[in-house]
Amino acid sequence: MKSDQAAVISELHTLRDFMRWALSEFSRHQVFFGHGHAEAWDEASQLVLNAVDLPWDTNPAVLDGRLTQAEKARVVDFVSQRTLERKPLPYITGEAWFMGLPFNVDERVLIPRSPVAELIAAGFEPWLRPGPVNRILDLCTGSGCIGIACAYAFEEAEVDLADISTDALEVAQANIARHALEDRVRACQGDLFAAVEGETYDLIVSNPPYVDADDLASMPEEYGHEPALALGSGPDGLDITRRILQMAAQHLTPEGLLVVEVGNSEVHLMQSLPELPLVWVELEQGGNGIFVITAEELRAHADLL
Template sequence: MSPEPTLEIVWQEVTNQLDAAGLSYGHGAIDAQSEALWMLATALGFPPEDALEALDTPVTADVSKKVDAWVNERITSRKPLAYILGEAWLMGIPFYCDERSIVPRSFIAELIVDGHLEEWLPPNAKVLDLCTGNGSLAILMALSCPDVQVSGCDISMQALSLAAKNIDRNNLNEQIEIYQGDLLEAVPLPSDEDKFDLIICNPPYVNSESMANLPPEYHAEPEISLAGGTDGMDLVRKIINNAKDYLKPEGALVLEIGNEAKNFTAAFPEIPVTWLEVSAGDDQVLLIQAEDL
């Protein structure tokens, strides 16, 4: 009886299968190699980030069968792997994930976990996660800053039902409240003393030309979570027009706008912004002080 192959050996085999299929990535994995490792770690029952420390782990026939099924579904459906597994990882935290919301992957998560937004968070701060989706950014904020009161809102009741599951999973029902509605209209207009210190938002910002050219993996996500109109700025305009009413005078708005920096600058040439450095560069996420809105 031949010995069971190791994780390292099977990892290469699965990577080759995914590579040969011409898939697109960007939903929690940057390439075939990282996605293959994610599959195997999940099948073996440990976090993807721990997989590189376990390359000698034997892969049983049952595990191989499970991974084979995921590989086949990934190739034939072109769905993001997070939807197939029912789970996505962001900054080392697992989140329930399915077609009810976009797969969480915001660069704002890096800023939260690395503490780069804390200068905007006085003691007992109030934070709003606008377009919260499955709740991942709101949850990361609550976990990183236990004294902060977090609100999350989204237009999609389906997304919020998923967010509620993730909030409950992390025992954060006392720290996070969620609202359903269209952008800031979802949140009751606060009194001066109850306004937010910080609004974070990863809105739909993909321009219409880019939307038309997205690979199938992205079209598997809710279009409402991605499409931002002709220049990608339709919802950003609404947010910027109304955010000041919800922010304290010393507060700030943090927006992720992805590859739309040129369109943002063209749409809002008069607004001074601070670009925040993230792993993808210094033109993906910006901060606007309330006084400049």
């Protein structure tokens, strides 16, 4: 492998050369794309540009510029991490984008990719009651991307980011600082609502662990770099979601709203709680498995939970 890398460094010269080579390596090693770009060329471009400290929207004229030996070595290292170690691109670059916002990420947190972004952009209409939103909880926050995006969408709201993982909250705290939101956003550690005991919110949003045992066992290697604590949730993927449903009403204002993503475990939830009036969101931008339910409905159907 070292001899192959030496040949690459010797024979390739421009950014365009290395992008083409990265594309070939992706194909040769059959890497999985699911943590950033759906297209191999887009991922190859971002990987190479990031390795030489250039932004993704760099002027295309730069692509024929020659690299230094040190830059070539860094590109080769990045491609090696992506293909041989199967490390997702955001973990290599240390950054992911969510709703057009940059976030610090590493292997302590999931890589942001939630379709909840579509609901945030719409202000959670038509499900969220009219009027000001004063307090928001991002439960199982990970990197903090959902809660921080909500802070941008609701400029007057105070936002709590809750997670059981102290490692994840270190990343979330770094993202709070990165977006200069310390005055409105705080990180809270604890097991689900134990992190915010006694607090109530107009809006609770959660992207909890929801992968069922079968899906967890068959996931591509890239997912092995993400924290297991943030992925699996029992045989049907709903262990944590059931707990959220049982406790959420206590932490919602009378007209509050709960929004939860459960992905492919949607089918399991519909089968196990068929009488619970969950509204399943139809997503225009792709994705599935997001439900909404009001505090009033949760309280009215507490016997089902």
